[in-house]
Amino acid sequence: MAATKKAVLGPLVGAVDQGTSSTRFLVFNSKTAELLSHHQVEIKQEFPKEGWVEQDPKEILLSVYECIEKTCEKLGQLNIDISSIKAIGVSNQRETTVVWDKLTGEPLYNAVVWLDLRTQSTVESLSKSIPVNNNFVKTKTGLPLSTYFSAVKLRWLLDNVRKVKKAVEEDRALFGTIDSWLIWSLTGGAQGGVHCTDVTNASRTMLFNIHSLEWDKELCEFFEVPMKILPNIRSSSEIYGLMKAGSLEGVPISGCLGDQSAALVGQLCFQDGQAKNTYGTGCFLLCNTGHKCVFSEHGLLTTVAYKLGRDKPVYYALEGSVAIAGAAVRWLRDNLGIIKTSEEIEKLAKEVGTSYGCYFVPAFSGLYAPYWEPSARGIICGLTQFTNKCHIAFAALEAVCFQTREILDAMNRDCGIPLSHLQVDGGMTNNKILMQLQADILYIPVVKPSMPETTALGAAMAAGAAEGVGVWSLEPEDLSAVTMERFEPQINAKESEIRYSTWKKAVMKSMGWATTKSSESGDTGIFSSLPLGFFVVSSMVMLIGARYLSGVP
Secondary structure (H helix, E strand, O other), X not given: OOOOOOEOOOOEEEEEEEOOOEEEEEEEEOOOOOEEEEEEEEOOOEOOOOOOOEEOHHHHHHHHHHHHHHHHHHHHHOOEOHHHEEEEEEEEOOOOEEEEEOOOOOEOOOEEOOOOOOOHHHHHHHHOOOOOOOOHHHHHHOOOOOOOOHHHHHHHHHHHOHHHHHHHHXXXXXXXXXXXXXXXXXXXOOOOOOOEEEHHHHOOOOOEEOOOOEEOHHHHHHOOOOHHHOOEEEOOXXXXXXXXXXXXXXXXXXXXXXXXXXXXXXXXXXXXOOEEEEEOOOEEEEEEEEOOOOOOOOOOEEEEEEOOOOOOOOEEEEEEEEOOOHHHHHHHHHHHOOOOOOOHHHHHHXXXXXOOOOEEEOOEOEEOOOOOEOOOOOEEEOOOOOOOXXXXXXXXXXXXXXXXXXXXXXXXXXXXXXXXXXXXEOHHHHOHHHHHHHHHHHOOOEEEEOOOOHHHHHHXXXXXXXXXXXXXXXXXXXXXXXXXXEEOOOOOXXXXXXXXXHHHHHHHHHOOOOOHHHHHHOOOHHHHHOOHHHHHHHHHHHHHHHHHHOOOO
């Protein structure tokens, strides 16, 4: 019997979407932007001490290979020829910091994740060295000095991990954010891997001058980071190297964007003033500001949006960053056990349709924009005996929406022209209750593309449009029209404002909880001196409480 002929759909483009919670590989038709197949693997997060968040770089790399192979298998089952895949783009969680040995290819420590707080005392110490009248760090980088960005994480690794320090001394160490680690490994690793990053990821390190688009000597000296370990800076759309293993061996890797920049491209926000909000582990609102750097007076970041080609101009964005969005749902699942899957939260919230006065401020890693308050910690307040797990689930969804309202208000004040609607994307946008809540709390329409995988789409577009690939046109007339779902506000403006003002009261209650000592060392502070009986009784109370919230008799 003759073998079935494989379908040829025209040029296809793959995209690695490496996020904080999971890794995915997706394949798109470059002519229609249709998603043909994908595979996803959840990634473990490790919390070795209070405030510390780490991931295994090797697990991340293996998950990428697994996703590529499984997606290729699925394409085969759909009778699609994988030789039609002409390019691969990479999109990644930003700021997360890896240092590895260039001779062995082995990571020298776990990846220190963007949410990690261990560097708070480093931040406080460094901030004293910045003149009040000359904040050269913010002027050059667009960023506030914070635990969020890579430079202080790298400084911690250099100071505290002997293997890292020794490798630097022996000229064996390479530094990179997740994109650099993946591209270096996929293009050969210790056997000639390409050590590079793109301008969007570089702009999140706090070592990169967003005006000159180069590593900055003064910044590197300030953070005491040796420039020899830094990756080469490239545009977001050019051929970096070829895949050296697996089913897609020989395919060029030709697109690289930090995840939020990728979503901006995938949402087709190419014009000055266009904005999008992505709902993932955190929540990120980006507004394209064109060729000019706009500096915020209301707690937003100035960042590189994209540079789609070596000879193409750079575009900038204002960004509102919220640390905890989908991570709050994962916390309810993994830590409290009141849901078994993340999708269950919609069902629970629907049962009650209100938080009944309960407010949840998920400041697990302090508060990001617009407050930049590292001392904040998560609180659930407004509880009564009537409160149950459904109300807490609803409050968790409301928290995502209230945090978005705060950064949208800041964006509107900085830009001067309020957004008339909000374009959204990311995994959480599949939750219809969340989307309706968002429209109610913002009191403007929320517009969601029918294909929500815009982060991966943006990386695929950058890869397919690269010089030497040229299978994806970014000309306005060639871009596929996107079908949208629209959510209109359904409550009156007064009710929306009352709920928002109560939320802000809850936010103020969350501030001032943590000390530098507890976030830096993982020490339990006052609790370290309490007797064992205290913890036994406390644990019993917490267990009874958790059973009550879970509806267990």
